[in-house]
Amino acid sequence: SGEAAGVTDKRGDLIGAAVDLPKWVIDDLARVTPPKRVSAALEALGEASVAFVDAQFHKSVKMAERAKQLAPRDAxxxxxxxxxAYRLGNWSVALTELRAYRRLSGDLVHVAxxxxxxxxxERPDDVASLWEEFKRWDARPVVYKEALVVFASFLIDQGDLDSAASLVLPARLKNDPFPEDLKVAYVGARVAALQGDTATAREVRDDVLLADPAFPGIxxxxxxL
Known part of the structure; x- marks a missing residue:
């Protein structure tokens, strides 16, 4: 079976943290990287991944930079x-690399x-431009809603409450809402409160708390209010 093949076809040159990388990650990197660089690139990527999960972001970036030197075409x-880099607040590097990821993979998951x-x-024109582009792309609902939360929050920061409200209000939550739905509703409550509609803001706030009593930002x- 394919699953069995995934086990038996395991590379024999994996070292260090590379042994725990998913097979598809290993295969993708090997496909776009010169063979003599693959083992070292996978080791560096494995270490970067472990460090990221452990919130050791400086180490993660250092190892990811090493992996990039060896496998620059790997998404x-x-x-x-x-x-x-994003977690460290290194915005220019983060933007360059996540744009490269989107270009190489076709995945919109990090547009938010x-x-x-x-x-x-503080590049408001570029925020608006990316949002307009993004709306034309075929994003999954969860990806769209995560990006919507960021863009609506940006509009609030810009003082454009009406435009923000048009995107996130009315905020109606269904039973067992997904986390991204709670985020959209929360931004809706913020907009309503800032517009002086405290009744709507309190209603949405209560709905969010009912779904998640520990929701951050309450x-x-x-x-x-």
Whole structure:
């Protein structure tokens, strides 16, 4: 079977943290990397991944940079480097690497992070431009909603409450909402509160708390009410 083949076809040159990488990650890197560099690149990528999970972001970035030197065309290498740089607040590196990841993989999963980086870089025109592009792409609902949260929050920061409200209100939560739905509703409550509609803001706030009593940011929202 294919599953059995995935076990028996395990590479014999994996060392260090590379042994714990998923088979598809190993195969993808090997496909775009000169053979003599594959083993060392996988070892560096494995160490970068472990460090990232352990929140050792400086180490993760260092190892991801080593992996990039060896395997610059691998999407996962660029992804882990971009996310590590993002966690460190190194916005320019993070943006470059996550854009490279999106170009190499075709995956839109980190567009929300790209938008947040552009916000941090105070590039409002680029935030708006990326959002307009993103709307034309075929993103999964969860990816769209994560990006929507960032863009609506950006509009709030810009003082454009009406545009933000048009994106996130009315905020109606269904039973057993997904985490991204709670985030959208939370931004909706913020917009309503800032517009002076405290009744709507409290209603949405209560719905969010009912779904997740530990939802982050509720205290900040309460200060607006």
């Amino acid at each position: 996962t290498v660029r992804e882990i480097l971009g996310l590590g 992070v790209e938008l947040d980086i552009l916000r941090a870089l 205290e900040a929202l309460d200060r607006l």
